[in-house]
Amino acid sequence: MKKTIAGALALSALLLIFGCTQPEVRNLADTSIKGVVEDGSAKNFLKIADATVWLIPAADVAAMGKTPIVVKKNAANDEPLEDNLAANCGHYLKAKTGAKGEFSIDNVPGGKYFVYVEPTDSRHLPGGDMSRKAMSVSELAAAPLTVKVSGNVPATATYVGTSKCLRCHEERKHFSQTMHRLGIQVVGKTPGKLQDYSRFPNINKGLDKLMAGTTFWFHSYDKTRSFDKYLISTKAPADASSVSYTATFFKDTDGKLKFRTTNAKDATDPARVYPVELAYGGGVYKQRYLYRVGADLFPFVQFNQEGNDSYADRGRKQWRDYHGDWLFNEGTRKLSNPSPAKSFDSNCASCHYNGYTLTKTASGGYKAGSANDRNGEIDIDGDGKPNEINMGCETCHGPGSAHVDASEMESPSMIVSPKKLTAARSAMICGQCHSRPEGNLKNDQPVNAANKMMLPGTSRNTFLNQYTIREDATVKSLWADGLHSKAHHQQYTDFIKSSKYRNGSHLVDCADCHNPHGEAKFAHQLKADPKTAEACTSCHAKYADLKTHVVEKTKCTVDASKITCSDCHNTKTMQSGAGLGKGLTGKDGKNYWLNDITSHLYDVPRKDNKGVKGVEPGKAMPVPYTKPCGAACHNTSNL
Numbered sequence: 357m358k359k360t361i362a363g364a365l366a367l368s369a370l371l372l373i374f375g376c377t378q379p380e381v382r383n384l385a386d387t388s389i390k391g392v393v394e395d396g397s398a399k400n401f402l403k404i405a406d407a408t409v410w411l412i413p414a415a416d417v418a419a420m421g422k423t424p425i426v427v428k429k430n431a432a433n434d435e436p437l438e439d440n441l442a443a444n445c446g447h448y449l450k451a452k453t454g455a456k457g458e459f460s461i462d463n464v465p466g467g468k469y470f471v472y473v474e475p476t477d478s479r480h481l482p483g484g485d486m487s488r489k490a491m492s493v494s495e496l497a498a499a500p501l502t503v504k505v506s507g508n509v510p511a512t513a514t515y516v517g518t519s520k521c522l523r524c525h526e527e528r529k530h531f532s533q534t535m536h537r538l539g540i541q542v543v544g545k546t547p548g549k550l551q552d553y554s555r556f557p558n559i560n561k562g563l564d565k566l567m568a569g570t571t572f573w574f575h576s577y578d579k580t581r582s583f584d585k586y587l588i589s590t591k592a593p594a595d596a597s598s599v600s601y602t603a604t605f606f607k608d609t610d611g612k613l614k615f616r617t618t619n620a621k622d623a624t625d626p627a628r629v630y631p632v633e634l635a636y637g638g639g640v641y642k643q644r645y646l647y648r649v650g651a652d653l654f655p656f657v658q659f660n661q662e663g664n665d666s667y668a669d670r671g672r673k674q675w676r677d678y679h680g681d682w683l684f685n686e687g688t689r690k691l692s693n694p695s696p697a698k699s700f701d702s703n704c705a706s707c708h709y710n711g712y713t714l715t716k717t718a719s720g721g722y723k724a725g726s727a728n729d730r731n732g733e734i735d736i737d738g739d740g741k742p743n744e745i746n747m748g749c750e751t752c753h754g755p756g757s758a759h760v761d762a763s764e765m766e767s768p769s770m771i772v773s774p775k776k777l778t779a780a781r782s783a784m785i786c787g788q789c790h791s792r793p794e795g796n797l798k799n800d801q802p803v804n805a806a807n808k809m810m811l812p813g814t815s816r817n818t819f820l821n822q823y824t825i826r827e828d829a830t831v832k833s834l835w836a837d838g839l840h841s842k843a844h845h846q847q848y849t850d851f852i853k854s855s856k857y858r859n860g861s862h863l864v865d866c867a868d869c870h871n872p873h874g875e876a877k878f879a880h881q882l883k884a885d886p887k888t889a890e891a892c893t894s895c896h897a898k899y900a901d902l903k904t905h906v907v908e909k910t911k912c913t914v915d916a917s918k919i920t921c922s923d924c925h926n927t928k929t930m931q932s933g934a935g936l937g938k939g940l941t942g943k944d945g946k947n948y949w950l951n952d953i954t955s956h957l958y959d960v961p962r963k964d965n966k967g968v969k970g971v972e973p974g975k976a977m978p979v980p981y982t983k984p985c986g987a988a989c990h991n992t993s994n995l
Contacts, residue, residue, distance in 0.1 A: 387464045387493050391501030392457045393473055395480060395776075396768035403457030404505060407475045411449045411461060414468035414490035416440045418860025425853055427828050429820045435780045436858045437472050437487060438815065468492050468860070472778070473505050479769045481506045481813040483778035489862050506776035507769040508813060509754035515711035516756045517729030518550055518748035528749070530874035534881055535639045536747040540708055542734050543613050543635055543645075549731045550744070556639035562659025563635050563643060566605040567613055572657065573620075574680045575599040584677040587670055588657070596620075601684050601691060603657070605632070615647065615656075621689045628683075628691050632656075634734075634745075640880075641933030641952050644678055651723060652699035655679060660934035662952070669974060672934040672949070696721040706801040706809050707789035709736070710748030711755065714807035752785050752872060754812045772812040774872075779863035784819055785812050786866045787848030792833055794826035835929060835967035835977040840955050842977070844932035850956040862895070892921040909960075912989070922954075924980045929955040939982040942973035943993040948982035949974065963995060970995075 389411070393404040417436045425434050432439055441448065451459040468491060473484035485504045518537075522529060531537055532552045538559065541551065553559055574586040575598040586600065593599060599620040608614050613632040619625035633653065634646040641661050646653040655678055663674035670676065682694035701724035706712045711727035725737035727750065732742030750756050752774060759771040774782040788802050788810055795802040802823045803809055810819050820827050833843035841850050848866075851857055856864035866872075869891075870881045878884065884891035893900045903916035928936065930953030939948030955961075960980060963969065967977030973992070976982065981990050 386462075387497050388460055388462045389464055389493070389496045389501065390458070390460045391503055393453050393459065393484070393503045393505060394457050395505055395507055396765075400764045400768060401504075402765065402769055403453075403455075404473075404475055404477075404480060405453055405455050405457060406477070407453045407457075407459075407473050407480070407505075409451050409453065409459045409461065409503070410441060410445075410472045410474065411464065411469040412437055412440055412472050413448070414470060414860040416444065416860075417470065417490070417858065417863075421855060421858035421860065425858070427852070429824075429827060430817065433858075434852065435778075435816050436863060437470055437778050437780065438482070438817075441472065441474075464493050464497070466493050469496065470863070471496070471501065471503060473503055475505060479508055479510075481508050481772065481777055481781070483776065483781060485776045487778045487863070488865070490860055504773075504776050506773040506813060507759075507771050509756075509772060509811060510758045510770060513755040513758040513770070515727035515748075515750050516760055517727045517732065517744060518710065518750070519729050519731045520760060521749040521753075521756060525749070528873045531749070531872075532874075534874040535637075536751075536872075538639055538746065539637060540646075540733065540745050541635050541638075543632055544611060545733075548733065550729070550746075551733070558661070559638040560635065560643075561661065562638060563613075563645070565659070566615075566632070566645065567607050569604075569606050571602055571604040572675065573599050574601050574603065574677065574684065577681070577686055579686070583679050584670065585681045586677040588675055588677045588680065590675065600686065600689075603680070603683070613645075617683055617691050619684075619689075619691050625690050628693075646700055649693050650696075651717065651719075651721065652694075652696050652701060654682065654694045654698060655700060655704070656683075658933075662936055663934035664937075667934075669949070671931065674934070676934075700724075702797060703799045703801060705745075706795075706803050706807075708746060710744040710746065710751050712803075712809055713737075714803070752812055774812060774865075774867065777813055779865040780857070781813055781815055782865045782867065783848065783851065783857070784810075784814060784816050787816075787851070788819060788823070790845050790848040792829040792843060792846055792849060793820075793824035795824055798825065835965075836971070837961075837966045837977075840927075840929045840957060840961060840967065840977060841953075842930060844930050844953050846930060847953070847956045854957050854959075856958060886922045886926070887920060889920050892925070896921075914985075914989075919985065923983070923985065924960045925958050926954045927961055927978055927980055928952055929961070929978055937984075939973075939978065939984055940987060940990060940992050942995065944973070946973045948976055948992070949978060950983065951978050968995060 393407050394401040417440055420433050420436055423433050449461050449464060451461045453459045470490050471486035474482050532550050533555050538551055547553060572588045573592055574588055575593050576587040577600055578585055601620050602618045603615050605615040614629055616627050616629045618627045630647040632645050632647045635643055636646055637643040643659045644655045645657060647656055658676040658678040660674055660676060663672060665673050667673055683692060685692045702714060702722040705724045709726035713725040715723050717723050726743040726745055727748060728741045729744045732744045734745060735741060736743045736745050754772040756771060759767050762770045774785060793802050796805050797803060804823045810823050829846055829849050835842050869883060871883050874881055876883045889902045899905045906912055928951040931951040932953050935952050936950040939950050941947045963979060963981040965979060968979050
């Protein structure tokens with residue numbers, strides 16, 4: 357067991373064991389819960405012998421959910437099932453499976469339980485498909501249970517590429533239409549079989565402008581800023597002396613996109629030309645462009661899909677500087693090349709490349725590699741074979757060679773099935789990149805000492821201990837309340853603080869709302885339309901009468917057809933691109949803003965939040981009260 361729980365939580369758990377405070381009050385001391393543990397499908401499976409089947413009281417998990425989550429290595433309350441088990445394994449009911457996977461747990465008291473399986477073999481992972489929802493004793497005892505557990509990839513397994521996966525799993529072909537597969541593209545290359553842009557017709561709105569020819573003026577340098585130290589514009593600024601250099605994008609005679617940097621402060625400094633090989637993003641909010649210097653790739657300039665040059669906020673215009681300071685030395689007033697230490701290979705690629713590898717070169721730099729695939733986008737590692745430089749099937753299911761080579765009966769035990777993991781382990785697959793830890797390279801890549809990403813099925817505690825030197829976002833990436841995320845790709849950072857992650861009824865996973873394979877037709881791979889209440893009431897049925905709910909909570913009588921759950925509970929607090937426009941206007945005539953990435957706390961941040969009350973409108977956290985939909989009845993003059 358991985359942890360020792362803190363005193364207060366342990367006491368709470370001890371008071372709750374044996375279901376003493378659980379809602380099902382009838383005495384079922386003679387009730388037995390029987391079943392079988394196996395892997396695979398209904399057709400092909402192995403019985404799992406010598407596994408331990410645990411009954412984890414839902415009341416204990418609910419009690420943990422009421423404690424503030426601790427975002428630290430070895431925390432005692434950040435994995436709802438495994439942490440409760442670590443604290444109370446000596447008291448929880450359990451049974452060992454027999455040779456045919458069978459088990460029986462006798463004398464089960466009334467109450468609700470999560471069924472958690474702990475295999476002893478390395479071929480299977482903990483959890484099981486009955487670990488997500490708490491069930492009453494009467495439900496569990498009604499008929500023999502069949503608990504399905506996930507396989508595990510052998511240590512010797514290697515990556516085979518998405519094309520090989522789709523040969524057998526053709527029904528998952530829609531994955532090629534998701535931004536997880538489209539995030540990085542080769543400039544000027546016709547998309548291959550693994551990239552279908554039909555859902556994102558405007559993905560290259562920014563790239564097309566560059567291909568047509570665009571010059572940027574980099575001016576008004578501000579060393580105090582982060583990645584956008586320059587203001588950039590497509591027209592010469594009024595103050596010519598503020599310009600450090602220009603960058604002109606053009607399609608060269610060889611058909612390739614390039615850009616030329618020209619020193620505006622020293623005409624004797626020779627211009628430099630760089631090839632642009634890859635475009636990064638474009639389908640959702642922003643696009644950046646990767647140029648090559650020697651063996652390395654670097655990102656440059658950001659196109660904001662929703663940007664508007666009439667906005668005064670530099671981060672909400674159509675074009676934004678992105679590490680333009682790497683190309684000019686303000687001290688020497690000369691053009692420069694970026695440091696190899698800043699390369700995309702060693703700072704960003706791990707969360708994008710399927711089967712990411714990073715090798716130290718003879719020159720002291722790094723070279724990234726990824727899974728070979730005959731339909732891969734580019735030969736990124738120079739071995740003569742095309743690679744997947746986007747996420748693939750194996751990113752979430754693990755390297756597939758053993759699975760491919762195994763018999764039908766054995767193959768399920770050689771691959772990870774996220775839906776058969778605990779919700780916490782499944783969410784961790786997404787969370788490793790949708791949070792902001794610092795990995796062993798001391799940057800945003802969550803890699804271990806061997807420069808590897810975690811394998812699917814890894815526990816949160818193992819991830820934090822082996823793949824991070826800082827667990828998550830720093831204060832500057834959060835709003836003033838210390839809860840809501842400000843910086844992008846921090847959905848998981850918020851999610852683990854929510855009641856959906858820790859509660860006594862249904863432990864939610866990212867895939868409960870999002871379809872990772874892309875079969876869903878709604879934005880962001882959502883299974884239901886977020887513009888309708890059905891996206892939430894499929895689980896929260898008691899709020900189906902949205903009008904009554906809104907009146908009860910807010911005293912607001914607005915037409916229920918004009919708002920839905922997400923307007924209040926999914927506030928877009930994080931900014932990735934330019935945001936989604938203006939909010940209400942404050943008393944000084946300045947406007948509040950709408951950002952573009954949804955908070956996954958699912959709370960309703962109020963107007964008295966520290967990030968709003970007393971804060972200048974342009975710097976305030978977006979909250980429902982400052983949205984333009986409240987213009988008729990929301991008064992921002994006293995904020």
